[in-house]
Amino acid sequence: MAENDTQSQVRVCQSCGLPFDEGHLKFIAKEPNGEDSIYCCFCYKDGAFLNPDATIAEMIEIGVPHLAAKIGEPAAREAMRQLIPTLARWRVG
Numbered sequence: 001m002a003e004n005d006t007q008s009q010v011r012v013c014q015s016c017g018l019p020f021d022e023g024h025l026k027f028i029a030k031e032p033n034g035e036d037s038i039y040c041c042f043c044y045k046d047g048a049f050l051n052p053d054a055t056i057a058e059m060i061e062i063g064v065p066h067l068a069a070k071i072g073e074p075a076a077r078e079a080m081r082q083l084i085p086t087l088a089r090w091r092v093g
Contacts (some may be wrong), residue, residue, distance in 0.1 A: 013040035014088035015049065016063055017080065038088060049089075059084050 012019050013027075018040045020028055029037040029044040037044055044050065051058075060080040067076035084090055 012083075012087070013043055014038040015043035015090075016040060016059055017083045017087060018042065043089075056084055056090050059090070 011021075018024060018027060020040075024040075027040045027042065029039045029041045031037050032047040039049075042050070054062075060077070063080045063084070064073065064076045067079060070076075071079070
């Protein structure tokens, strides 16, 4: 599978869950070789995580306020609890 095919299947930042829809494409980070990353520019820059010691729990807390503005805090917290552990950065193994 070509790199572009892989990137086109990634619909959210694989660290924080930021959607890479049409309005958010400008937030896709670049890899050191200039290719699009699977991470957003808020999580990743110059080939490294901006907060390398972040935990899943911390990432959930970072994301909740952004999503809560659209769906409310309880629903946002549950959505983030379900999403974040499934993302590439956080999967174990």
